[in-house]
Amino acid sequence: MSNELDPEKLNAALEHVxxxxxxxxxxxxxxxxxxxSGAAGVADVDTGRPVTADMRHRVGSVTKPFTAAAVLQLVDSGEIALDTPISTYLPKSVPGPRGDAITVRMLINxxxxxxxxxxxxxxxLKAFPDLANxxxxxxxxxxFTRFHPAELIRMGVDAPPFAAPGGTPGLYSNTNYLLLGELLEAVTGATAEQCITRNVIERAGLRDTRLPTGPHIxxxxxxxxxxxxGMIDPPRDYSVFDMSWVGPAAALTSTVADLNRFFALLLAGEIVSPSALVQMRRTAPVVSQEGQIIDYGLGLHPMTAPGRDTFWGHGGTAWGAGTLAMTRADGRRQMAVAVNLQRWNTLDSSGRPQPHPIDAALEDLYRVAMYG
Incomplete structure (x- = not known):
């Protein structure tokens, strides 16, 4: 693996995608x-306006490490305990024995x-998990629908549970992170957006990162x-969309530069304590939204190719936007990539996404970016 950057190969890989x-x-x-840094293609298919590397972007579930970091800061200060039942802090949100059995750690991982x-x-929509319908x-x-977190949480809590609390594999569920948003509010008295902005975004010096409370970027x-x-043809622009349907689980907007800065500081132990970072890297098997078993820590997802080093970070999607941000365990190599099209694959008769040239092109970009 080369530690040197090759701008020619990186630019070519971007153009390939x-x-x-x-x-x-x-x-x-x-x-x-x-x-x-580099960019390829257009930001507006109608006008031909080009994309630039400094653009803000909806980063979807890359929000989750920010929310997890805000919670772990309160663990560091002694205001929250990872293995305390969520009912201690939110007695009404998950009622009954489940609230007493589900811990803060179980929500984060x-x-x-x-x-x-x-x-x-x-x-x-029926997007999870039945893609066929x-x-x-x-x-x-x-x-432009404005949701309140409590009503969304209630839907997830009232639905049939995926497994018993603490059972593995777990299920990657946005319900967990909306509850963490409510936890931040209950403990700090500020909204989740205010808490994450003050304690994580501003602490990390991220100038172009926001948790929007309205539909605009x-x-x-x-x-x-x-x-x-392929059901929306041609693909439709959803850059204006009220993100209250995911809030502290996936509503963040940021830039690729800010994401690299955030993960560099996080993995250096400068946003949460080194001991909290150790907890973040403890993983459990979880069923992803694509139905695959992945390893998942406390808001961090490891990515390791055979025979290669481990990278830590997160991926995310919003309607129309995709992002992947990964940092090598030693902090010496980082990648953040943003794309302005989502769900480009067509589905077969059983609802499985079919391979597309974009998939292979992105894998090639990630390989060049992460391994040289």
């Missing part, structure tokens, strides 16, 4: 003191057994195009 079918993408890669609320919030209409129906950004497995 663009020509495979992504309208626009941008990235930043760091290797020690070297920093490369998705082993609470709580169901994902999305199928119940969007009855016509998906439909895009609810995206337009709910573009602040600052320069790309349009983001949702294909919904």
């Amino acid at each position: 663009h020509h495979a079918g992504i309208p626009g993408l941008f990235a930043e890669v760091r290797a020690g003191e070297q920093v490369w 998705h082993t609470s057994g709580l169901a994902e609320y999305l199928p119940y919030a969007y009855p016509s 998906t439909g895009p209409q609810s995206l337009d129906d709910h573009r 602040e600052g320069p950004h790309s349009r983001i195009y949702e294909s919904w497995f």
Whole structure:
């Protein structure tokens, strides 16, 4: 593995992804003191406005490490204990024996057994887990719908549980992170957005990162195009969308530079304590939204290729936007990539996404970015 950046190969890999079918993408890669950033394609398919590497972007579930970090800061200060039942802090949110059995740790690492609320919030969407019966209409129906976290949490809590609390594999569920948002509010008296902004975003010196409370992305950004497995043709722009349907689970907007800075500081023990960072890297098996078993820590997901070093970070999607941010365990290599098209794969008769040239092109980009 080379620690040197090769701008020519990185630019070529970006262009490859663009020509495979992504309208626009941008990235930043760091290797020690070297920093490369690049962009390929367009931010607006109608006007041809180009993407630039400094654009703000909806980063989806890359929000989760930010929320986890805010909780772990309160663990560091003694205001929250990882293995204390959630009923201690939120006695009404998860009533009965389950609230006494589910700990804070189980929410952060998705082993609470709580169901994902999305199928119940969007009855016509049915995206999780039955892709065969998906439909895009609810995206337009709910573009400006304002949800309250409590009503979404109730849907997940009232749904049949995936497993007993603490059982593995767990289930990757946004219900867990909405509960963590409520936990932050209950303990600090500030909203989850205020707490994460003050204690994580501002502490890390991130100038272009926000947890929006409205439907718009602040600052320069790309349009983001949702294909919904070919059912929206041509793909439609969802850059204006009220993100209260995911809040502290997936509503963040950021830049690739800010994401690399955040993960560099986090993994250096400068946002949470070194002992909390050890806890973040303790993983458990979890069923992902794609139905695969993955290792998941406290808001961190490890990625290791055979014979290669481990990278820590997170991926995320929103309607039309995709992001992956990974940092090598020693902090000496980082990658953050943003794309402005999602769910480009078509589905077979059983609802499984079919391979697309974009998939292979992205894998090639990640290989060049992470391993040189």
